[in-house]
Amino acid sequence: MGVPTVTICTxxxxxxxxxESKNLGMPNLxxxxxxxxxxxxxxAVIRQRAEDALAQVVRGLTGEPAARPAGAASAxxxxxxxxxxxxxxxxxxxxxxRRLTDGLPFVLxxxxxxxxxxxxxxRSAGEVIAIVPPRWAEATVENIAINAVMAGCRPQxxxxxxxxxxxxxxxxxxxxxxxxTTHPCAVMVLVSGTxxxxxxxxxxxGALGPGFxxxxxxxRAMRLVLVNVGGGIPGEGDQATHGSPAKFSYCVAENExxxxxxxxxxxxxxxxxxxxxxxxxxxxxxxxxDHVCTSAETTLTVVADTMTTIGHNNxxxxxxxxVLVAFGPEHAHTIASGGMSKSDVQKFLYERARNxxxxxxxxxxxxxxxxxxxxxxxxDEALCPIVGRPEDIHIVVTxxxxxxxxxxxxxxxxxxxxxxxxxRA
Amino acid sequence: MSITVLSPVGINxxxxxxxxxxLGALDGVTLGILNNSKPNSLELQRHLVELLGRYHPVTGAVxxxxxxxxxxxxxxxxxxxxxxxxxxxIGD
Numbered sequence: 359m360g361v362p363t364v365t366i367c368t369x370x371x372x373x374x375x376x377x378e379s380k381n382l383g384m385p386n387l388x389x390x391x392x393x394x395x396x397x398x399x400x401x402a403v404i405r406q407r408a409e410d411a412l413a414q415v416v417r418g419l420t421g422e423p424a425a426r427p428a429g430a431a432s433a434x435x436x437x438x439x440x441x442x443x444x445x446x447x448x449x450x451x452x453x454x455x456r457r458l459t460d461g462l463p464f465v466l467x468x469x470x471x472x473x474x475x476x477x478x479x480x481r482s483a484g485e486v487i488a489i490v491p492p493r494w495a496e497a498t499v500e501n502i503a504i505n506a507v508m509a510g511c512r513p514q515x516x517x518x519x520x521x522x523x524x525x526x527x528x529x530x531x532x533x534x535x536x537x538x539t540t541h542p543c544a545v546m547v548l549v550s551g552t553x554x555x556x557x558x559x560x561x562x563x564g565a566l567g568p569g570f571x572x573x574x575x576x577x578r579a580m581r582l583v584l585v586n587v588g589g590g591i592p593g594e595g596d597q598a599t600h601g602s603p604a605k606f607s608y609c610v611a612e613n614e615x616x617x618x619x620x621x622x623x624x625x626x627x628x629x630x631x632x633x634x635x636x637x638x639x640x641x642x643x644x645x646x647x648d649h650v651c652t653s654a655e656t657t658l659t660v661v662a663d664t665m666t667t668i669g670h671n672n673x674x675x676x677x678x679x680x681v682l683v684a685f686g687p688e689h690a691h692t693i694a695s696g697g698m699s700k701s702d703v704q705k706f707l708y709e710r711a712r713n714x715x716x717x718x719x720x721x722x723x724x725x726x727x728x729x730x731x732x733x734x735x736x737x738d739e740a741l742c743p744i745v746g747r748p749e750d751i752h753i754v755v756t757x758x759x760x761x762x763x764x765x766x767x768x769x770x771x772x773x774x775x776x777x778x779x780x781x782r783a
Numbered sequence: 784m785s786i787t788v789l790s791p792v793g794i795n796x797x798x799x800x801x802x803x804x805x806l807g808a809l810d811g812v813t814l815g816i817l818n819n820s821k822p823n824s825l826e827l828q829r830h831l832v833e834l835l836g837r838y839h840p841v842t843g844a845v846x847x848x849x850x851x852x853x854x855x856x857x858x859x860x861x862x863x864x865x866x867x868x869x870x871x872x873i874g875d
Contacts, residue, residue, distance in 0.1 A: 359863040361815070362803045366827070367874030375874050383800035396875050397822040404823050408830035415831060416839070419868045420806050426799070439790040449788050458791055467789045495793030504791040535853035587793030675851065771853035 363387075364418030366411055368394035374492070374538060374597055377589070381494050386426050388418030440469070457591055460581055460606055464508040475503035478513025479520060480782025487520050488527035491534035493589030497523055501587050502579075509579035515557060515572060517781045519579055521635040522547045525775040526580075532772040536639045537590040540597050541671055543769040544604035545580055546640035548682075548754060550612040550623040551633025553779055559611035563758035566610055566643050566684070577607030604642040610756055616687035617755035618694030625700060625753070626776040636776040638682055638752075639769035641670065646763040648689065654696030657689055658703065662710035664765050665744060671770030672744040673713055674721055680750035680774055682766040683707065686757040700753050708748035712741035806868060809839040815866030816844050819852040824873040831870060 367375045367389055379387035390411040396404060443449035449466050453459050465471065476483050476499055483500040490497050502519055511519070526533050526545055536543055549559055560570035568574055589595035598605075612622045619625075623634040646664045651657040661683060672679050683703075685693070693703060715729075716738025729735040733742045745751055752774065757764075768774070806812060814835065816828045825848065832844045845865050849856050856862075863869075 359859050359869060360803050361863050361866060361868055362805050363817075363869040363871060365874070366824075366831075366870065366872040371874035381795055381797060383797045384802060386802065390870075394875065396824065396827055396873060399823060401826065404826050405830050408827050408834060411827075411831055412834050415835070415870055416809065418805075419870075420808060422805060423802050439792075440787050441790065442785055442787045444785055446786055449786055453788075466786065467791060469787060469789060472789050490793060493793060493795050494797055495795045497793055500789075501791065501793050504789050508791060532853055539853065582791065586791035589793075678851065678854075769853065771851045 362419045364390050364415050366390045366392060366415070368392055368396060370394040371597065373594055377595060378492055378538075381492060381589070386423045388414075388423060390414035390418060458586055459508070460578065460585065462606070465510055467504040467507040471507045472500065472503050475506050475511065475513050475516060476500060479503065479516035481520070488523045490523070490527070490584065490588030492538050492595040493587070495587050495589065497583055497587045502583055505582040505586055506575075506579040509582050510571065510575040511579050512571075512575075515576050515579070517779050518547070518549060518553065518557070518576055518635055519583075521777040521779045522576075522580055522637055523583065525635060525637045525777040528775040530773045531637060531639070531775045532769070533588075536769050536772055537584060537588055538595060538597055539769065540599045541769055542598050542600050542602040542604075543639040543641055543671075544602055544608045545584060546604070546638040546682075546766065547577055547580055547609040548612065548622065548636040548638065549609065549633070549779075550614070550621055550636070550754075551779070552631075553633035553781070554611045554614070559609070561611040561613040561756050565613065565756040565758070566764060573609045573611065574607050577609030580609070581605055581607060602642050604640065608640065610684070610754075612754050613687060613756045616690070618690055619700040619753070619755070622752075622754045623776065628776065628778060633779040634776050635779055636774050638680075638766060638774045639772040640682065640766040641768065643684065643764035643766050646689075646765055647761065648763075649761040652692065654693040654698045655706075657692050658706050659710065661689075661763060661765070662707050665707065665711035666713055668713050668717055668721055670767035672767050673718060675770030678746065679768050679770040679772060680745055680752060681768055682752045682754065682774070684757070684764040684766065685753065685755050686760055686762045687755055688759065688761055689763045690755045701748070703753055704748040704751045707751050708743055708745065711751075712743050714738065715740045715742055718742055809835065809841050809868070811840060811842055812867035813842050813865065814844040815862065815869035816846040817856060817862070817869050817871040818846060818848040819871075819873065820849055821852050821873050821875050824875065828870055828872050
């Protein structure tokens with residue numbers, strides 16, 4: 359900003375603060391460090407924390423900054439470096455020890471395997487696809503390919519990964535916050551179009567679960583790029599309190615044959631002949647079980663009730679985020695049989711999935727200026743929607759037979775982003 | 784038999800950024816409170832400015848609040864012209 363600044367953080371966030379200042383080229387940025395936490399503490403405690411910070415703040419604004427510590431921003435190992443190990447076991451153990459994995463066994467990225475993966479992209483190895491926070495490091499085609507090999511991808515999956523990373527790097531998605539937050543959001547990858555069948559992505563039984571190589575390895579490769587390129591290492595660049603199983607792998611495909619509505623990509627403004635990938639800052643899916651309802655209205659009432667809780671971030675960030683409802687084919691057909699279009703469904707859920715103002719105030723995440731204009735913040739009985747517009751409730755059909763759907767809340771302040779998948783190979 | 788593998792780590796190419804010169808003293812300085820809306824953070828900063836005012840003849844404070852910690856601050860260049868030093872909060 360051009361004026362001296364000091365940043366206050368609690369002890370729990372020293373690592374992230376130091377790493378981030380280093381990654382942004384200011385490793386000696388003054389910090390004032392106080393005890394953790396301040397959220398949920400009494401005013402007396404907050405005043406004590408301020409007293410604890412006082413001398414540090416004065417020193418940070420008036421004293422000479424500390425000498426710049428030596429060392430490059432990238433951690434773990436230099437990019438594109440080649441390692442030689444005595445055998446495969448030693449290589450595997452070394453990667454785990456350096457925290458270059460998700461903790462599971464992986465495929466070793468040998469030069470030959472990486473070269474084949476790069477060829478699958480139809481692009482040059484050095485092309486920069488995205489800058490990935492919080493390390494703010496380049497995701498080149500080669501970097502992505504290395505992580506794709508580790509994840510168990512086939513070369514033909516590369517265009518999906520590249521499109522997903524471009525989408526995640528869009529400022530509207532807010533990848534820095536998605537990566538670094540204490541919230542358990544993952545980067546969910548939703549694929550729509552003919553590429554679903556071409557790659558063999560699963561969209562039937564277990565569409566949100568394990569058992570299918572394209573879904574499992576594309577989702578896992580995305581996570582490994584976020585960790586190894588972006589520095590989203592749990593406890594370091596990723597400050598998630600609990601994390602989520604969704605952070606291992608989260609790649610879902612649309613069941614277009616079973617959808618009674620237009621395909622997801624068409625709703626997002628793309629041509630029917632395109633294949634697209636959409637990224638959501640999704641929590642793990644929450645099941646919606648309804649074996650009873652036979653009408654659109656009653657089925658959607660159950661869905662809306664599932665969406666209406668105050669603990670998820672969308673309840674507290676109503677004007678900025680979006681959410682996903684993944685309908686099982688049977689629920690979707692029950693609803694469509696009642697004559698409801700996708701837009702009708704969005705409007706219905708927007709009107710019904712609301713929380714009382716008085717209840718939301720318990721969360722204290724709300725500040726006066728955060729309430730949407732459409733809500734009377736002084737009326738505790740007033741109802742507040744979970745998103746700002748009906749179209750921010752995204753609808754997709756996926757899964758196999760059964761009376762289940764799923765609700766995917768998101769980080770709350772990020773917007774999903776869709777990109778066309780370009781197959782060049 | 785030995786095996787060669789590639790590092791999956793990305794390169795950060797952000798160059799070194801100079802820090803703004805520090806102040807000799809806080810006398811006569813208008814403080815900036817750059818707040819990210821985390822619970823209790825504004826209360827913390829306000830009390831801090833109150834404490835600073837007891838020991839240093841600062842000329843006041845200008846508060847700029849982001850609607851969410853997850854959103855980058857806008858209009859910082861204009862804000863920097865209004866203040867002589869900034870206290871940001873909070874990572875919590």
